[in-house]
Amino acid sequence: MPARGRSGAAANLVPAFGTAPTPPTSAGRRGGAALPDAKARDLNRDRARSDHRPAVLLRWAVLLLGVSVLARLLWMLVSPNGMNLVDLHVYVDGSAALLTDRLYDFTYAEKTPDFPLPFTYPPFAALVFFPLHYLPFTVIAIGWLLAIVAALFGVVWIALELLVGRERMRETPWRVAAVGWTTVGVWMEPVRTTMDYGQVNVFLVLGAMLAVRSTRWWIAGGLVGVIAGIKLTPAITGLYFVARRRWGTAVWSAVVFGATVGVSYLINDHEATRYFGTLLGDADRIGPVGSVWNQSLRGALSRVLGYDVESGPVWIGAVLVVAALAWFAWRALGPDDRLGTLLLVQLFGLMVSPISWSHHWVWLLPTVLWLVYGPLRDAPGARLLAGYWLVTTLIGVPWVLSFFQPTIWEISRPGLLAWLGAVDVAGVLVFLVWVIVMGPRRAEPAGSPRVTLRRRSPAEPAEPVQSGRAAS
16 A cells, blocks of 8 residues: 555554555566566566565454454453453343343342442343343353454444545555454453453444444434443434534434333333433442442542542532533544544543443544544654553553452542542543644645545545534
């Protein structure tokens, strides 16, 4: 792949795998003396090797991904509490009570005696998971874990596609990059813990990415409505459609979500009334707010101050600050930066949610990709921020700090541990400020991929355009 106009991290990671231009052969030269047959054969052999190299790299990348996944599964098997899959047990066993009046009385405590896990999802989620309880759990577990890896690859692929375009994703070097980043992602803490617990997060992220990728309002809005019906947190994706002025899509996503609520009442009105009437706002039912595993703004503030700030003045003030930073960061983005807009929306959602467990932060992988390949990749600090997220997630800072908290219920802790426990919150705040500062400074020479997102190829559909700042 030609490297013209590409630089920075992207130039280091991808164009190196490109194919060399085809050299002339003795039969293809016009004018002058024909090359000796031996030299022509050498050139043809070199060309064949050059053409073959990307395919070899792709095979090695796929092999490395397979070995990485196998190693991850083996690690889960041999490590203490590695293969607990507690959330998958909740999905399967809890959904079996869908047609009773005890759906929200269910708890799973076999591997979590300190906090029996209740079914905390809308009744529509129980309907989606309901067929699983007819299958052997071992079959479900294996299929679930492999599906997580496949979904993670989809997340990486779409993130790169939003940055470089569908045409370029057909090129082998970018396929190698997609496989390679999936291999890295398997070992990042949000994905590690998603696999350990058998969580649903990667599937929800993929659903949101597919919605953003689609230019059809009914598909995009429908996907967001459905995944919000399964777990409420993806509903924040509706703000993306508002930011892009896709008004019809935003309304349709709300309609579809409303339909999932209606289906919940049709199936079990008693439990639907319990969930949407009394249980929805109960953060304590979801888990201990002050645990280091909770990387939300409320969790970080509670640990630093030593008590649960709840939805009081401190939390409200902090939310207003984050909202303002997210707004200005969005204004600093380029008008065609769909992935950047989506990331700002999702990171804002993770910050303001009462509880954002570390496995909710799968969005950090697309954030790293945006920093490495996005329009600000050459801005000062881009690589430093990408490195920060990679180091902290590959180490798993909340996981390390969890060994230093006496119980998951104790909020107060030494100042150093409290501040270290704000690793994701601090990273998001720095990221937002960095985008605000660096976004307007980007130079914009026409057609330069160094500083602007890729141009859409003629064969690639665009989002529908309306008047206003952003394409809708």
